[in-house]
Amino acid sequence: MPQRRPMWIMRQAGRYLPEYRELRSKAGSFLDLCYNPAMAAEVTLQPLRRFDFDAAILFSDILVVPHAMGLSLAFKEGEGPVLETVKDIHDVERLDLRGEQFKRVFETVGLVKRDLLPHQTLIGFCGAPWTVASYMIEGGSSKRKTALAIAIKNPAWFSLMMAKLVAASTTYLLGQISAGAEVVQIFDSWAGDVPLAHLERLVINPIAAIVRGVRAVHTNYPVIVFARGLGRGHAGVARATAANCAGLEEDVAIGSVLADLPAGIAVQGNLHNELLLGNVDELLGHTREVLNAVPMERHIFNLGHGILPQTEIRMVERLVKEVRAFD
Ligand code: CP3
Numbered sequence: 001m002p003q004r005r006p007m008w009i010m011r012q013a014g015r016y017l018p019e020y021r022e023l024r025s026k027a028g029s030f031l032d033l034c035y036n037p038a039m040a041a042e043v044t045l046q047p048l049r050r051f052d053f054d055a056a057i058l059f060s061d062i063l064v065v066p067h068a069m070g071l072s073l074a075f076k077e078g079e080g081p082v083l084e085t086v087k088d089i090h091d092v093e094r095l096d097l098r099g100e101q102f103k104r105v106f107e108t109v110g111l112v113k114r115d116l117l118p119h120q121t122l123i124g125f126c127g128a129p130w131t132v133a134s135y136m137i138e139g140g141s142s143k144r145k146t147a148l149a150i151a152i153k154n155p156a157w158f159s160l161m162m163a164k165l166v167a168a169s170t171t172y173l174l175g176q177i178s179a180g181a182e183v184v185q186i187f188d189s190w191a192g193d194v195p196l197a198h199l200e201r202l203v204i205n206p207i208a209a210i211v212r213g214v215r216a217v218h219t220n221y222p223v224i225v226f227a228r229g230l231g232r233g234h235a236g237v238a239r240a241t242a243a244n245c246a247g248l249e250e251d252v253a254i255g256s257v258l259a260d261l262p263a264g265i266a267v268q269g270n271l272h273n274e275l276l277l278g279n280v281d282e283l284l285g286h287t288r289e290v291l292n293a294v295p296m297e298r299h300i301f302n303l304g305h306g307i308l309p310q311t312e313i314r315m316v317e318r319l320v321k322e323v324r325a326f327d
Contacts, residue, residue, distance in 0.1 A: 003119075004054075004296070004324070004327060005291070005296040005299055005300075005301055005323060005326070005327050006054040006055065006121070006299075006300045006301065007053055007054055007055075007300070007301040007302070007320065007323050008053045008054060008055040008056075008123070008300070008301075008302060009047070009053070009302060009303055009307050009316070010057075010302060010303055010305060010307065011306030011307045012047040012051075012053065012057065012307060013044055013046055013047055013057070013059045014306070014307065014309065015309035016307055016308070016309050016310070016311040016312075016313070016316075017047065017050070017313070019046050019050075020043055020046055023039055023042060023043055023046075024043075026039075027039050029074070029075060030061075030075040031061075031073065031074070031075060033059075034059065034061055034064065034104075035101060035104045035105075036104075037104055037105075037108040037110075037111055038111065040058075040059045040104075040105075040108040041059075041108050041111035041112045041115070043059045044056050044057070044058060044059040044108065044112045045112060045115055045116075048116075048120060050313070051316060051317065051320050052320055052324065053120075053320070054119065054120060054121060055120060055121040055122070055123050055183075056112055056116060056120060056121070056123065057123040057124075057125060057185070058105070058108060058109055058112065058122070058123065058124050058125060058176065058181065059108065060105050060108070060125070061081075062125070062126060062127025062131065062132055062135075062187055062189075063081050063083055063127070063132070063135060064101055064102070064105060064172075065126060065127065065132055065165065065168050065169055065172055066083060066095075066132060066135065066136050067083075067101055068097055068098060068100070068101040068102050068168070068172075069095040069096060069097050069098075069164070069168055070094060070095055070096055070098065071083055071084040071085075071086070071095070071136065072084040079140070080140060080141040081135065081140055081141065082139060082140050083135050083136060083139050083140065084139070085136065085137060085138070085139040086136045086137060086157075086161060088157055089155075089156065089157040089160070091157075092157045092164065093160075095161070095164050097167075097168050097171065102171070102172055102175055105172075105175075105176070106175045106176060106178070106179040107179070109124060109176050109179035109180050109181055110179045110180055112180070113179070113180030113181075121182050121183060122180055122181050122182050122183075123181065123182070123183050123184065123185055123224075124173060124176030124177065124183070124184045124185075125176075125184055125185045125186070125187060126169040126173055126184070126186060126187070126210070127169070127186075127187050127188070127189070128169075128186050128187060128188035128191070128203065128206060128207050128210075128225075128227070129162045129165035129166055129169065129206035129207075129210075130151075130162075130188055130190060130191065130194065130202045130203055130206065131187060131188050131189045131190045131191070132165055132169075133147065133151070133158070133161055133162060133165060134147040134148075134193075136161065137150055144190055144193055147190075148193055148194070151194075151198065151202055152195075152198060154201075162202075162206055165206070166206050166209045166213070167213075169186075169210050170209075170210050170213035170214060173210065173213075173214050174213075174214060174217055174218075177214070177217075177218055177221065182222075183221075183222040183223070183224065183244075184214070184221075184222075184223055184224070185223075185224040185225075185226055185247065186207055186210060186211075186223065186224070186225050186226065187226050187228075188203055188207065188225070188226060188227040188228060189226075189228045190228070190229075191203045191228055191229055191230055191237075192227075192228055192229015192230060192231075192249075193229070196233075199233070199237075200240075203227055203237065204237055204240045204241055207225055207227070207237075207243075208240060208241045208242065211223050211225075211241055211242050211243070212242075215242075222244045222245070223241075223242075223243050223244055223245075224243065224244065224245040224246075224247050224268055224300075225237060225238055225241050225243035225245070225246060225247060226246075226247030226248075226268070227246075227247075228247075228249045228305065229249055230249075230252075231251075231252050232252070232256065232257065232260070234246045234248055234252065234257045234267075235257050235260035235261050236260075238261060238265055239261070239262070239265070243265065244264070244265060244266065245265065245266040245267065245268050245300060246261065246265065246266075246267050247267075247268040247269060247302070248267055248268065248269035248270040248304065249269065249270060249304040249305060250269070250270050250271065250272035250273070250303070250304030250305065251272070251304070252269075252270060252304075253293070254267055254269055254270050254290060254293045254294055254299075255293035255294055258293075258294050258298060263298075265298075266297075266298045266299060266300060267294055267298065267299060267300075268299070268300040268301075268302050269300075269301075269302050269303070269304050270290065270302065270303070270304040271286060271287055271290050271301075271302070271303050271304060271319075272286065272303070272304055273303045273304060273305050273306065273307055273308050273311075274308070275287075276303075276307065276308070276311045276312075276315045276316065276319065277308065277310065277311060277315075280315070280318055283315060283318065283319060283322075284318070284319075284322050287319060287322050287323065288322070288326065291323065291326045291327075296327045301323050
């Protein structure tokens, strides 16, 4: 039984925090910040100094994996990521995990771990193969139509790329775990784009393979699977991937998903991130709805997606206070 309902917020280290913006401008680019262990560790810890959260999530990005596999990567101001694209079998064959980038991320994990308080959990993460593959095909955050068309046609090079992503992501998570991560979250941010007929091949199997790879080394290691956009499909995916916890987007009834899950599996989520931009009464009303829908021992309170950069600090403070006062 947890002492209290655990709580953290996706993208909790980020632009809504003035101390983040300050360090980020000192670091240079977003990637420079990700690959500077001292600065990345500091940014990871910033939200925990300000708010009474129960977990720190490693400050990094899901695109570090394709970057470490040899694809060039930049983050353009106001535009998001720009990743070198993969177009054919030759591009896929060239993908090769060099690992130099990983080492710096693992160093960050070690630094964060050293500074956390005993009740604070360190979360590591990676992107799920489908989401990362979408970026590798599209080159950025655009529409993902090309990625889906290629995935459905399923040329040999796409399957090989997915297999390479499973292997690299497993290595990436195992390194984070060795460095001190106590739970990992697998982000499948674009799972909701996948037609049901392809869900097993594109979403479930690759995630399940990563989970197996992690647990082959660390038996029963806890994993949160955030397959964003699956609605009622979350329970099935959590079961099929052997997740310990299903991360839920907003706009899904968290209590119904919980009801579809065996007792050993928890849910995470799923307050709408835009409620933090509106009025306090509405924020607190919806927060209590989420809290009422699931018991403390099977819930990790979170948003349904990352906190927005324009969020005011006072709204986060109010939210934390409400969650703490509830149980
Ligand atoms: O606090 C945390 O949650 C930990 C750090 C974290 C980041 N990205 C930092 C980040 C995590 C867990 C991620 C995951 C990530 N990255 C995902 C999956 C989660 C999701 O949001 O669905 C995805 C799809 C990415 C790829 C990515 N990174 C995009 C599309 C963008 C641009 C959009 C944006 O918000 O600007 C990023 C940039 C990014 N990653 C920022 C941060 C704090 C903003 C960069 C900045 O400081 O300018």
